[in-house]
Amino acid sequence: MVTGATGTVGAELVRALSNRGVHVRAGVHSVIKGDRLRQFNPEVQLVELDFQRPETLGVALTGVDRVFLLVPLAETQVEDSKRFIDAAKAAGVKQVVKLSVMGAEAEPGIQLGRWHREAEQYLAQSGLPYVILRPNSFMQNFLTYQGASIRGQGRIYQPQGEGRASYIDAFDIAEVAAAILTADVARHHGRAYPLTGPEALSNNEVATIISQTTNHPVQYIDVPEEAARQGMQGAPQWMIDAIMELNALIRAGYTATITTDVQQLTGRPPRTMQEFVRVHRAEFLPA
Template sequence: MEATMLVTGITGNVGEHVAEHLIARGCSVRGAVTNTGKAAHRWGSKAELVRFDYLDESTFDDALQGISGLFLIRPPSLADPNPMLPLIVRAKERGVKHIVFLSLLGIERNPLPPHYRIEKYVRNSGIPFTFLRPSFFMQNLNTIHRTDIRDRGDIFIPAGKAPVSFIDARDVGEAAALAMLSPELHANRSYTLTGAEALTYEEAAAIFTRVLGRIVTYSNPSAGQFRREMVRRGMPREHVNVMITLYFTTKLGLAKRVTPELEHLLGRKPATLEQYVQDYADYWR
């Protein structure tokens, strides 16, 4: 029987591209989603869709049935990683042979974000793993921060003046798919993934200004200002706190590192921030 890959977060920034690359390479894909009807509009017959919820263990067995590889992602709404442990335990019991986990840049030295404990859960399970530790996703700028850029011409992020090695989620999705398709090459390895250059948010704002043809600034709010504004907009406080923790590590300069690992995995140069802004320009218009 043909092996099937389970992709959690198949409707998200990275999971979507993981699935696309797996399918393009002839792999059978099952997407774990909270709403199969909604996801069907995107995937049609290209991927099998199954209802899945980290907080409902009764959904695990259907998702894991016949699965060879698992692309694992922490939903942004899940600030507490403990509900992910039962899935990892069940994956071991059901014979999953490889887990590719979307982790976080520098997490091996930072126990505060939930990704640290999730890596530990996966490692302790005994399932061969690949940890992808990417830098700040460019696509956060057209999702979480889209409204500020589009309506106010402002990158509203409390990250200070340190450089960031921005990375395109499309590249990360391709790297994850390649790791899943060749587990023998990537088992029990961790990759620090970055773009090809590190830019400050001031430099990023200048790129937006040039490509969009209108002024975009970087206001660099304090953590307190950011927290109050995000909570006022209705974002769960726990989610906001995770974001502030991540942006604080950026402020400390921990996101400026540039590595060649993504280029080695892809066999080409990573996408630039300028190319990303050009490709996604309609999001801010």
């Protein structure tokens, strides 16, 4: 079962598992939204799963062998994760592959990492066979969070200076997860894999790649943190604070590490930013 199945990573994983002929159940927040997953696999089984409605967990987990656990960003994400892990154990699940974040193990780390670390530790102590995936920032963030300003104004606004990050395509995270979920359970048990793309890029470099690959000029504007906070107005304060901590980490150069785990686990190199932009070219262009 893939949780978060209609999201950025989850939908890619439904595709990747379906391509391998795996019988996939998609745990979806909304069955109507889940219907689009049938494009990857008309046989995909949709089941309602709401982390905050415990009564949905046992039903969703019935008969499930192996789980990809993706708990979305929420103030309740630690409790949501723990409740789900308990339910998975009660249902006799044989492996949980948990999506975490790069640097989750760092002490004291940032809030986004600490939440994942607590859930990782709970999973490790649960007695369930498990694997942790710790990806760096997704290339998809340039569409999810920056897409509107890239398309509308040809601008990326971030308070990240010249800080670099080894962005990873969610496609590669899904390929890693699919490889692990279809391998022998014992092979990866207890391992934590830091996952990155093949290069560490600044926003200026990403803007250049988008401009050259789409022929739509894009420029990076390094904004003060206060302006970035204003730009997130309407989002809850805890979320704004957590994202600003991450921005400071990128600015200070802590997110540029490059790992070889994608290559080792999938047998091929991770996608470059240029390949990512080429695949998603239309989504970067003005309507």
